[in-house]
């Protein structure tokens with residue numbers, strides 16, 4: 112049926128119902144008895160019957176039950192749309208988005224999203240609240256784990272790739288999901304790295320750093336957008352006129368905007384609405400189409416329309432968007448969209464999905480340090496795996512949807528699978544909670560470290576130390592893990608640490624005493640197998656950091672693409688000079704910069720060739736870089752092209768990524784990466800939000816921040 116025709120048949124209340132979304136639990140009680148926090152919503156039976164969308168359900172069975180009951184009671188036969196946070200896998204879990212971003216491999220992100228979509232769609236999900244495209248520099252903020260890191264271009268490419276993977280070519284394909292980009296905008300700028308806290312950003316910062324990744328995801332076709340929880344420059348994002356002007360006006364986004372969880376209701380707590388009615392009026396007037404989990408629309412929109420505060424025309428526009436989305440997903444013909452318990456069971460953790468999850472974990476793990484210890488020899492006599500993460504199943508990371516701890520492979524299990532059981536020793540040594548001070552396991556741990564031929568301390572922060580609402584003020588390894596690591600390293604120098612984390616941690620103490628460090632992030636289902644293969648050279652590390660690791664928490668935010676100061680003093684060690692931009696007690700470079708990541712191969716950057724030296728506003732210059740693998744191990748290298756604009760009308764970043772390509776290079780061979788710098792890429796934003804192309808020198812650099820290997824100058828003309 113044509114949506115315009117359908118709209119004509121709908122009552123005001125039916126239309127408003129389409130704009131509401133509630134938790135599945137409200138619909139699953141046969142007697143519809145509403146308990147707990149839901150009681151506060153004051154929803155009537157009728158309100159629940161009118162609801163157009165449901166979130167937070169975890170099986171195809173529940174979804175079908177809700178849909179069936181709804182359709183039996185809806186005279187117009189408009190299906191409910193089902194949404195869920197499918198962030199890094201459904202049941203088979205792949206690395207957290209921040210980890211995956213370190214792969215610098217958008218195709219991999221696309222494949223992972225496509226796999227997640229398959230499992231989720233079979234489980235009844237039709238829309239995922241992903242990707243999160245929040246740009247983040249502050250490692251204290253727990254939601255950094257969901258982000259693509261501190262680089263706008265990389266974050267945008269990863270977010271766009273996820274959109275393509277989730278959505279595919281045709282949303283009617285019942286193995287696909289519609290994607291909802293979130294959290295618009297600048298949620299990652301929450302002050303003090305504390306969740307939900309205010310963000311204050313200049314227009315220039317917004318356009319140059321914070322907005323590009325959302326834009327990339329929207330350009331990739333994302334169907335929905337979710338405003339952020341926090342206030343931006345004094346107004347909550349849910350009702351921030353600047354953000355709607357950018358989204359609906361400048362970018363022409365005409366899809367569904369859905370509020371975040373209770374965010375419209377929380378306008379009252381924010382102190383920008385006196386009551387629910389005012390909150391509804393404000394959010395709806397901004398064109399926030401749907402309301403998630405508060406009940407201001409269902410309670411007050413009708414009244415607001417009758418009073419002429421908002422118009423029925425605007426209501427129709429919002430409802431049209433929601434119905435259009437349902438139509439695009441083919442829900443009017445197939446309201447179950449492929450939900451199928453049996454199919455889902457077959458897909459969960461199947462061989463193919465596990466294989467992809469393992470490949471993703473291997474490609475996301477960053478080798479931070481290697482003083483020649485790794486890879487370990489597979490024929491080694493014995494290996495001791497020590498630490499709170501040695502045999503820990505909780506390595507899926509936050510937002511792991513239907514993923515279960517018991518599905519994951521621990522490091523111990525991974526190494527045992529590779530080497531056989533007899534050669535593996537294991538001890539926990541200590542816990543990993545921040546107040547875990549118990550050292551009674553140290554003696555056993557040190558004794559094992561002495562006995563073994565190689566030692567793998569498995570350290571990190573618990574998986575619920577990152578994710579929504581989980582922020583930290585001390586980014587060191589929690590508890591007494593640093594002490595344990597130092598004791599192990601002095602007991603046995605053949606030691607390589609494996610780190611599990613949802614954010615950059617301060618690893619200065621570990622870096623000082625341990626000769627090799629492999630960062631696994633939260634790698635998901637196959638984490639232990641991936642770690643084992645990387646440690647023993649069955650896989651070659653190839654990821655680079657998508658975010659910088661501070662030397663101490665006090666450095667935060669520390670990021671590679673900061674602007675130039677007039678009194679620069681970039682140091683690793685504390686070398687205080689006075690009247691320069693430094694610290695008395697710490698160097699100001701990060702411990703490991705964005706772009707850092709080692710390999711078992713040795714790559715030489717041997718030549719940089721430019722297709723021209725003059726760059727026009729609408730033009731491009733191709734930069735070819737020859738890379739030689741000077742080792743006897745095949746490997747992959749992420750070749751990154753950075754730029755610097757030495758003189759401009761505003762202060763520009765000291766370095767900025769403009770292109771990258773991941774290439775495989777066989778041992779002893781040379782391969783070419785072909786990168787491009789466009790006129791668009793060298794533009795920047797002025798104080799009024801205009802994009803500017805300025806003439807003058809641009810320096811192009813390849814390699815890694817702080818260690819550029821080749822440089823050339825071009826001219827913007």
Ligand code: BGC
Pocket residue numbers: 166196240293371372579
């Ligand atoms: C989060 C969103 C999420 C939503 C629904 C909120 O608390 O901020 O990212 O999509 O819940 O689960």
